[in-house]
Amino acid sequence: KVRHYKWEVKYQFQSPDCFRKLVIGINGKTPGPTIIAQQGDTIIVELKNSLLTENVAIHWHGIRQIGTPWSDGTEGVTQCPILPGDTFFYKFVVDRPGSYLYHAHYGMQREAGLYGSIRVAVPDGVVEPFTYDYDRTIILNDWYHKSTYEQATGLSSKPFVWVGEPQSLLIHGRGKFNCSSPTIGSSDTCNTTNPQCAPYTLTVVPGKTIRIRLSSLTALSALNFEIEGHNLTVVEADGHFVEPFVVKNINVYSGETYSVLVKADQDPSRNYWLASNVISRKPATPTGLGILNYYPNHPSNYPPSTPPTGPLWNDSDYRLAQSLKIKAHPSHIIAPPVETDRVIILLNTQNEIDGFRRWSVNNVSFNLPHTPYLIALKEKLRHKIVQPNPNATASNAIYRLKFNSTVDIVLQNGNSMVPNTSETHPWHLHGHDFWVLGHGKGKFDPMEDPKKYNLVNPIMKNTVPVHSYGWTALRYIADNPGVWAFHCHIEAHFYMGMGVVIEEGVEKVGKLPTSIMGCGETKSLIRP
Numbered sequence: 037k038v039r040h041y042k043w044e045v046k047y048q049f050q051s052p053d054c055f056r057k058l059v060i061g062i063n064g065k066t067p068g069p070t071i072i073a074q075q076g077d078t079i080i081v082e083l084k085n086s087l088l089t090e091n092v093a094i095h096w097h098g099i100r101q102i103g104t105p106w107s108d109g110t111e112g113v114t115q116c117p118i119l120p121g122d123t124f125f126y127k128f129v130v131d132r133p134g135s136y137l138y139h140a141h142y143g144m145q146r147e148a149g150l151y152g153s154i155r156v157a158v159p160d161g162v163v164e165p166f167t168y169d170y171d172r173t174i175i176l177n178d179w180y181h182k183s184t185y186e187q188a189t190g191l192s193s194k195p196f197v198w199v200g201e202p203q204s205l206l207i208h209g210r211g212k213f214n215c216s217s218p219t220i221g222s223s224d225t226c227n228t229t230n231p232q233c234a235p236y237t238l239t240v241v242p243g244k245t246i247r248i249r250l251s252s253l254t255a256l257s258a259l260n261f262e263i264e265g266h267n268l269t270v271v272e273a274d275g276h277f278v279e280p281f282v283v284k285n286i287n288v289y290s291g292e293t294y295s296v297l298v299k300a301d302q303d304p305s306r307n308y309w310l311a312s313n314v315i316s317r318k319p320a321t322p323t324g325l326g327i328l329n330y331y332p333n334h335p336s337n338y339p340p341s342t343p344p345t346g347p348l349w350n351d352s353d354y355r356l357a358q359s360l361k362i363k364a365h366p367s368h369i370i371a372p373p374v375e376t377d378r379v380i381i382l383l384n385t386q387n388e389i390d391g392f393r394r395w396s397v398n399n400v401s402f403n404l405p406h407t408p409y410l411i412a413l414k415e416k417l418r419h420k421i422v423q424p425n426p427n428a429t430a431s432n433a434i435y436r437l438k439f440n441s442t443v444d445i446v447l448q449n450g451n452s453m454v455p456n457t458s459e460t461h462p463w464h465l466h467g468h469d470f471w472v473l474g475h476g477k478g479k480f481d482p483m484e485d486p487k488k489y490n491l492v493n494p495i496m497k498n499t500v501p502v503h504s505y506g507w508t509a510l511r512y513i514a515d516n517p518g519v520w521a522f523h524c525h526i527e528a529h530f531y532m533g534m535g536v537v538i539e540e541g542v543e544k545v546g547k548l549p550t551s552i553m554g555c556g557e558t559k560s561l562i563r564p
């Protein structure tokens with residue numbers, strides 16, 4: 037089935053956390069419309085850029101884009117940006133069931149509110165390995181009052197101006213800033229009675245089980261999500277069925293999606309808090325709150341209790357333990373190859389390059405080129421591909437993989453420039469799902485640690501954290517012709533260079549649509 041969506045991307049005033057700012061909406065909404073499809077469907081998004089003075093590109097996060105690498109929506113990698121006033125057609129097949137996301141992939145535009153979710157149902161007659169009565173989507177986010185431009189300018193200035201901690205945490209686009217804070221001017225700009233910042237409410241019928249498709253698209257924060265008094269049974273991660281496990285609360289890193297089952301089995305005479313708390317960085321943002329509403333109580337009745345504050349923000353053992361619990365469902369194991377053809381170790385560090393604060397991978401800080409890689413490599417616009425350089429330099433280096441080979445990537449965490457600090461980084465791979473073979477503490481040992489890899493029932497994901505001072509090992513098969521970004525999903529960190537680009541089988545890519553061209557050296561390809 038073909039599903040056609042017509043979207044207009046536009047700036048608008050909105051007050052997601054009661055503070056009014058310019059946000060980017062789709063058809064007037066942030067989060068944008070949910071794409072609802074069934075496995076095998078073709079999605080066509082006719083996207084009109086009505087931003088007037090700003091480019092746009094939208095990435096379909098978790099969709100592998102098999103046969104359509106030019107629809108991945110990664111500006112500088114798979115396409116030229118969509119110019120103001122232009123309409124671009126994204127066309128791709130949703131080849132796997134599950135919960136996915138979409139968001140802007142141009143500059144730091146995602147933070148302006150340009151994001152939403154994709155829900156792909158299993159084919160008719162196929163059953164999932166769990167049951168529920170109905171499902172709902174919740175995207176968690178953090179929220180800044182400064183514009184993405186002000187933030188990006190600070191990050192690329194000398195001296196460096198860090199974005200700081202977010203002002204609010206949003207639960208599906210809604211939060212509550214303290215408008216009586218002295219920095220707020222008038223009730224025009226911040227008004228806690230604005231219905232746009234009424235808390236997100238999830239209504240449940242007592243005794244029923246609800247599936248929450250929970251994800252995070254934070255700019256910075258790692259989050260912990262909890263529903264007061266209710267256990268969460270984790271059943272899906274990034275579109276793959278999980279061997280179910282029960283938690284009191286779940287850690288969600290930017291770019292991850294989970295499905296959790298929640299049974300409405302508590303005292304039905306009251307409502308309960310939904311709570312989102314910052315973990316892994318010292319919190320300076322209040323708990324994000326929503327309401328779990330037991331029907332027929334009034335949805336806006338505040339729960340009579342104190343909201344959950346989440347686990348200790350610096351309990352890294354707790355986070356590592358939860359990462360290690362996520363394994364493939366016994367009846368849905370896709371076994372990884374037992375051997376690998378190539379191991380790439382990617383050391384994550386923060387550096388100073390020419391006085392600019394940057395993030396680097398093996399001492400190379402990534403810059404997006406003006407000519408998108410997919411076009412440059414397919415059309416052979418570049419004779420020379422820059423290879424990683426051993427010194428701390430900025431570059432737009434890429435990795436080229438042998439088509440159909442098996443590759444291991446070991447993410448090795450290091451220090452930031454703040455003494456004794458190693459941050460958590462959620463890494464997202466485009467175009468693939470990978471097996472998560474292991475997470476460990478300290479320095480990866482290439483002789484010993486691979487012996488402990490889980491080759492029996494590893495989960496497949498597209499986004500995975502590397503914990504502070506730890507390592508994470510992934511394996512995947514380079515079988516999707518195209519050019520794919522692999523990067524830290526923290527908006528500021530990718531902007532500061534924390535990413536690489538990986539090519540495989542580009543010669544097998546079909547004829548590139550001219551609609552992705554027009555910038556940099558690709559101008560020569562579309563001139564009559």
Ligand SMILES: O=C1O[C@H]([C@@H](O)CO)C(O)=C1O
Binds near residue numbers: 528529
């Ligand atoms: O990228 C970052 O910069 C700051 C700090 O490291 C400044 O050096 C911070 O907390 C980040 O995550």
